[in-house]
Amino acid sequence: MARKKILFIVLLGGIFFSHAQVYVSPSTHVFVNNEVLFVKQDVANNGVMFLRRDGQLLQGVAGVTANKGAGTVSVYQEGTCGNYDYNYWCSPVGTIVTGQEGIAGNFNADATKIFYRPNTIINSDLATILPWGSYDGQSNPLSISSRWLWKFVNATAYSQWVHVGNGQPIAPGEGFTMKGTAGTDNTNVDGIINNPGNHQRIDFRGRPNDGDIVIPCLVGQQTLTGNPYPSAIDLSYFLLDNPACDGTAQFWEQDKTVNSHTLANYRGGYGTFSPAATLAQVTAGTAGTGIYTPAIFYSYDAGGNQGTVTSSPGNSYKRRFSPVAQGFLITGANAGVVTMRNRYRVFVREGAANNSQFERNASSAALASANADNVPSYNPVVEDLAFPTVLSVSGIDYTNESVRPQPQVRINTLIDNQGVRQSVIGFHPEATDGVDRGMDAISSDDGLPSDMFFVIDDKEYVINMVAFDENKRLPLGFKNGAPANYRITVQEIINADTVQNVYLHDKVNNQYYDIKNGVHELNLPAGTNKSDYEITFKRDSNLGLGETIKNSLLVYQDNSGHTLQISNPMALDLNTVVLYDVVGKVIFEKTKLGNNTTYSFPTANLSDGIYIVRMLTSDNQEISRKIIIKN
Known part of the structure; x- marks a missing residue:
C-alpha cells in the first residue's frame, strides 16, 4: 500500500487562506482541524479533505462552481433523533459519477453513497441503505431505512412528498427527511461517541457543493432545502437576499417520546425563524440574532392532515447561522428563483453560544424555572454582547453584531x-x-x-x-x-x-x-x-376598577414560609383566585373567598419558577399579579 501524504491545517487560532485554486493530489489527505480552509477560487481534489471538530471549507467563487476531481470531502454532523423521529437534512456533498471526475460542477447526492459511519478519525464505513420493508435503521453497523427518505419540492400537500429512498437523486440544495437509528454505538472518534443513544453521527463523503445552487420554489408553495455547503451559512442573509421567498424559514420539531412509525401517532410541528431585520442591516453587519417561535405539536390523521393540539415543548433554538447539513422549509412569495450563493457562507462553530444549532432541547418553561432568581424574569436585562468571531466570504464585518435579542x-x-x-x-x-x-x-x-x-x-x-x-x-x-x-x-x-x-x-x-x-x-x-x-399597550383610563383600588391588593410569595399571601385592605369581595404556571395551566383554583382582608395558600409542593395569580371580584373585575416561587 502506498504511503499517504497528510497535510494538517491546525494553526491554533490562525486561518488558512488560499486566493487561488487548491489542488490536492491523489493519495493525499488534507486535514482541517477546528479551523477554516478558505479557497478564493475552485478546488481540484483528488485526495480526501477531512473537516474535523468544526473544521469547515469556504469557497469564494461567484457564480457556477469549477470544483472537479475524483477526491472527496469528509464532514461530520450529528442527528438528534432515534429511529422513530425525523431530522430534516441537506447534503453538503454530491456523489461523484464514475467517468465524470474531471467534469467541473456540483453532483446529485445518491443516498446509497454519501452516508458513512466513522470508525477512526480518517476511516469510515459506508452505511447500508435498508429496503422499504425495513422500518428501523441501526447504529452499528450503520444502516439507514430507505422508507423515511423523502423530499418536498414546490408543494403544498402531504401527498406531494417524493420518495428518494434507494438511489434516487437528491439535487444540490434539495433537503430530505431521514429518521435516526436504533441502538447505540460507543465507538469513540476524536473524543465523541458515534451514538450514545438517539444522536447518530453521520460522515458525509463526496464532492463538496460550491457556488450558485438554484432552489425551485414557486409562489405560495414550499420547498424543503437547507444548507448545502460544508460550512455554515448566514441564514438571515440567504432569506433576505432572495426576494422570491417570503423571507422566513420553518424547522420541523417532533415529540421524541412517541415510539411509533404510524403517522396517526405522530406529534410534531414547525417552528419559524424570522431574520427580524432588513437586508441593509445584514450587509452592514448589524442585523442581530433574529426571532424564533417554537413549534406547537399536533396529531395527524392517516392522510397527513393536522389534528388536535397535543403539546408544546417550547424548544428554543438559535437559528441565525445554519450549521452543516441543516434542512429547513422555505415558501415562495414572488416570481423568480431562489439561489444559494457562496456569499452566504461563513465560518461559525456550531453551538447555541454562536447562534448556530442543529437542534437543542431546552423548553421555555424549564428556562423560566432555571432563571427564577431573576426578578422580574419576564423582562430580563440582556447585556449588549458582541457576536463570537464570524469569518465570511462576503466580507461583511460582523464585529458590530450583538447577541442582544430584538425587542x-x-x-x-x-x-x-x-x-x-x-x-x-x-x-x-x-x-x-x-x-x-x-x-x-x-x-x-x-x-x-x-x-x-x-x-x-x-x-x-x-x-x-x-x-x-x-x-x-x-x-x-x-x-x-x-x-x-x-x-x-x-x-x-x-x-x-x-x-x-x-x-x-x-x-x-x-x-x-x-x-x-x-x-x-x-x-x-x-x-x-x-x-x-x-x-x-394602553387602555382607556375610565374602564374597570380604579387603579387605586386595584393597587390596594398586595400579592406576594413568602418563600421562607412556602405560602402565597394576599392582602386585601379594602375588603374587596373576591369571588375567585386562580394560580397558573407560566404557560397558563391551572395549579389551583379557590372560589367564593368573600371579603377577608388576608388570604394564605400553601405552595410548598410547587416547583421553582414564575406563576400568575388571577383574582376575580364578585362584579367580574380582574386583577392579576406575577410572582416567583423558590422553594
Missing part, C-alpha cells in the same frame, strides 16, 4: 389545556403595520383546528413586527372547529423597556385585560374570529 413581547396561548401557541410581537423602527418581508412570519399551521394568531392583511401570522407606538392596536384572531378554551398571558418581554403594559382588548364588550401580569381566559364558540380582539 419583543412573547405571548403564550394555552389551547384547551393542551398545547401552547407562542406568538411574538417584535419591534423594529422600519416595520410597517402591513406585511414586512423577512420580519413578519406567517403561520405554518394554517390547518390546525384550534389556534390563535395575529391578523395581517386577513392572514394568520405568528410573528408580527411593528414600529413601537403606545397607541398601536394589533388585531388578534382565533379559530376553532369546536368550542375551545384559550388562556392568554405574556410569557416574557425582552429588551423592550418602552413596553409598560400589554392588554387583551375585547372590542365587543370594550373590556381590557392585563395579560402582562395575568392570564385571561376566553371560551369561544366554534368558528373563526378575526375582528373582536386586539393587543394594545
Whole structure:
C-alpha cells in the first residue's frame, strides 16, 4: 500500500487562506482541524479533505462552481433523533459519477453513497441503505431505512412528498427527511461517541457543493432545502437576499417520546425563524440574532392532515447561522428563483453560544424555572454582547453584531389545556403595520383546528413586527372547529423597556385585560374570529376598577414560609383566585373567598419558577399579579 501524504491545517487560532485554486493530489489527505480552509477560487481534489471538530471549507467563487476531481470531502454532523423521529437534512456533498471526475460542477447526492459511519478519525464505513420493508435503521453497523427518505419540492400537500429512498437523486440544495437509528454505538472518534443513544453521527463523503445552487420554489408553495455547503451559512442573509421567498424559514420539531412509525401517532410541528431585520442591516453587519417561535405539536390523521393540539415543548433554538447539513422549509412569495450563493457562507462553530444549532432541547418553561432568581424574569436585562468571531466570504464585518435579542413581547396561548401557541410581537423602527418581508412570519399551521394568531392583511401570522407606538392596536384572531378554551398571558418581554403594559382588548364588550401580569381566559364558540380582539399597550383610563383600588391588593410569595399571601385592605369581595404556571395551566383554583382582608395558600409542593395569580371580584373585575416561587 502506498504511503499517504497528510497535510494538517491546525494553526491554533490562525486561518488558512488560499486566493487561488487548491489542488490536492491523489493519495493525499488534507486535514482541517477546528479551523477554516478558505479557497478564493475552485478546488481540484483528488485526495480526501477531512473537516474535523468544526473544521469547515469556504469557497469564494461567484457564480457556477469549477470544483472537479475524483477526491472527496469528509464532514461530520450529528442527528438528534432515534429511529422513530425525523431530522430534516441537506447534503453538503454530491456523489461523484464514475467517468465524470474531471467534469467541473456540483453532483446529485445518491443516498446509497454519501452516508458513512466513522470508525477512526480518517476511516469510515459506508452505511447500508435498508429496503422499504425495513422500518428501523441501526447504529452499528450503520444502516439507514430507505422508507423515511423523502423530499418536498414546490408543494403544498402531504401527498406531494417524493420518495428518494434507494438511489434516487437528491439535487444540490434539495433537503430530505431521514429518521435516526436504533441502538447505540460507543465507538469513540476524536473524543465523541458515534451514538450514545438517539444522536447518530453521520460522515458525509463526496464532492463538496460550491457556488450558485438554484432552489425551485414557486409562489405560495414550499420547498424543503437547507444548507448545502460544508460550512455554515448566514441564514438571515440567504432569506433576505432572495426576494422570491417570503423571507422566513420553518424547522420541523417532533415529540421524541412517541415510539411509533404510524403517522396517526405522530406529534410534531414547525417552528419559524424570522431574520427580524432588513437586508441593509445584514450587509452592514448589524442585523442581530433574529426571532424564533417554537413549534406547537399536533396529531395527524392517516392522510397527513393536522389534528388536535397535543403539546408544546417550547424548544428554543438559535437559528441565525445554519450549521452543516441543516434542512429547513422555505415558501415562495414572488416570481423568480431562489439561489444559494457562496456569499452566504461563513465560518461559525456550531453551538447555541454562536447562534448556530442543529437542534437543542431546552423548553421555555424549564428556562423560566432555571432563571427564577431573576426578578422580574419576564423582562430580563440582556447585556449588549458582541457576536463570537464570524469569518465570511462576503466580507461583511460582523464585529458590530450583538447577541442582544430584538425587542419583543412573547405571548403564550394555552389551547384547551393542551398545547401552547407562542406568538411574538417584535419591534423594529422600519416595520410597517402591513406585511414586512423577512420580519413578519406567517403561520405554518394554517390547518390546525384550534389556534390563535395575529391578523395581517386577513392572514394568520405568528410573528408580527411593528414600529413601537403606545397607541398601536394589533388585531388578534382565533379559530376553532369546536368550542375551545384559550388562556392568554405574556410569557416574557425582552429588551423592550418602552413596553409598560400589554392588554387583551375585547372590542365587543370594550373590556381590557392585563395579560402582562395575568392570564385571561376566553371560551369561544366554534368558528373563526378575526375582528373582536386586539393587543394594545394602553387602555382607556375610565374602564374597570380604579387603579387605586386595584393597587390596594398586595400579592406576594413568602418563600421562607412556602405560602402565597394576599392582602386585601379594602375588603374587596373576591369571588375567585386562580394560580397558573407560566404557560397558563391551572395549579389551583379557590372560589367564593368573600371579603377577608388576608388570604394564605400553601405552595410548598410547587416547583421553582414564575406563576400568575388571577383574582376575580364578585362584579367580574380582574386583577392579576406575577410572582416567583423558590422553594
